[in-house]
Amino acid sequence: MPIHRLSRLSDLDAGQWDALLPDAQPFLRHAFLSSLEDSRSVGARTGWRPAHHLLHGDDGRLLAAVPAYVKAHSYGEYVFDWGWAEACERAGIRYYPKLLVGIPFSPVGGARLLGEEGALAELLGVLGEGVEEGIWSGIHVNFTDSRADALIAAQDGWLERLGCQYHWFNRGYRDFQDFLDALASRKRKQLRKEREQVAGQGMDFRWMEGAELSEADWDFVYACYASTYEVRGQAPYLTRTFFSLLAERMPEAIRVVFARRNGRPVAMAFSLVDGETLYGRYWGCLADFDRLHFETCFYQGLEYAMAAGLRRFDAGAQGEHKLIRGFEPVITRSWHRLGHPGLRVAVSDFLAQERVGIRAYAEEARAALPYRQVP
Template sequence: MPTTRILDSLAQIPAEQWDALHDGRNPFIAHAFLAGMERHGCLREQWGWTPRHLTLWEGDDLVAAAPTYLKDNSHGEFVFDHAWAHAYARYGQNYFPKLLCAVPYSPVTGPRLLARDDASRRRLVDAMVATARDAGLSSAHVNFHAETEDAAFGPEWLRRADLQYHWHNRDGWRDFDAFLAAMDHKHRKNIRQERARVARAGVTFRVVHGDEATGADLEGIHALYLQTFAEYGNHPALTLGFVRHLAAAMPRSLVLFLADQQGETIAGALCLRGGDTLYGRYWGAFRQVPGLHFETCYYQGIEYCLREGLTAFEPGAQGVHKIARGFLPTPVRSRHWIADPAFASALRNWCEEESAEIDRHATALARHSPYRTA
């Protein structure tokens, strides 16, 4: 049987061994991405992120692994469990710390149980429960895992559901005009008007990959990221060092959409490119122009996907307004193991009610699709 090791840094695992456990199509699970967050100051214990990576070994051979963290809050997770923490507190129990398997600050679906076969994935899940039990933790959580990993979880793992809004090239569109032609008149007209406003303002766009970005481009996108977080009063986690690291270590995965006006970069979006999917992560603007957010974060990304042959675009969490721009409701999932049997029973009912409500909401949203019906 494999030996379980809990490691407090991804640097302790050779990159080639970690990356041999996944197909390389999701950039967020790459060793370069996750280890880069640790190395460049994006994960801080005072913000609740302490690496505790779960690994299974046969001798010196890594056979399974999961990006796992000890959390003493729910900061940067995007699967909201504040009500669960409050319920624990009311009964005099500690919800934190908890064990979390996830990609920090990234509500992006992808592999979480990295292994060569289903049996190793199940062993990884069993090891996660054993680790939480041995440490006396309240719970273990796996956020935004792939649908193909469902079978690894036993019935003791609660399932939660949510919706995001994703674009798919469902009809093999070759360009943006073909994409618009699939929409009804109202939505097609609205998108054209939004794009025209940005063009009339004299805004032009540059699409820059990591290996094409200048130092000024990287500093600019990070400054735009900081601007957005300052506007909302939040703490920015990504450092300029990490952005520079992405450009060097994942040069063709990093994609920047930079909006220029009168020779100055006034807005931008930071995205990552996977095997067949573009992932929108962060955006910022120094100057307000009507329609600029939609153009920078949505339309430029769709054009990129069509030009590059990518079939999907995930622009980030939440946002019903995305439906009108061609992004349709898409289910996402997470799993949760609760140590206390009484709480687990109560939360199971809560999760089932939540899932039913999500299903009803998805059905209602489907009626607002901007695409023409046959």
């Protein structure tokens, strides 16, 4: 069956792509991925060259697809392989370009292999041939769901990597006080004190959906987002145009909470939502306020999730400070197929040890949760 490599997602009808998606998660939607490309947030200039692989049936129907990018670096992936790349450089082994199957700048688990299982097995085989032929040094499939895990594990040559994130789960809480009542006394007092400190600085908060935001609002959102990179001396991954395109193409999935002082916005947190999960993505503040980050990024999100009846709050990668605020350790997976035999053996040995450490850490982290009864 014919396999096509697509360098621009907008060249494919959105309905065909979205028909392959197994759920309503926003990050795989044509609107999200095409907004990244059309805003030039990803592209050859940024080291993210789109190379989506599509498999069509003899009748022309799209049977399977993977969102893929030829990478010239490892920025914006959140599954860190810099050590592998540096080892290759020292040994004179080419590590870039590599092929990444995933969502740029979005460490969110979900579907990565879209479509019919038989067609996907064929598509994975073709991708593997690209490694054997030296087109790219390896394939990396990041933040997979259980279906992709099973499909990839059934094929030879893939290495499994584990990671750990922190997600909050709604266990039927009526409101924030109901959630606090589930915590141990000392932790409950800490969270309440943090919220009181923010309120004492004269802050109030307003949630808005994508269709409600003006271009002036988006200017403020982007200024806050960009500031989080500027303080580290880095350029932001996303362009200002991305936010306008996303607001035009999928406004129903966008949620932004503005922190205001004396009626004027001073900070924001940008999130996406589907039918069961709130995904906290970007935050920024244009001045320093004590504890405002925790309130804007976590406590406001928890309140929103409870009010909306959402099952889960994924507030982003990393951050052990989430544990004491009720976010539970969750194991994530990625898969790697490497072409160089020596590299493959070395990485395989490393990952075997790392998996043991990750599982042990997740168990230890669960013991640090603030609940009176650990879930």
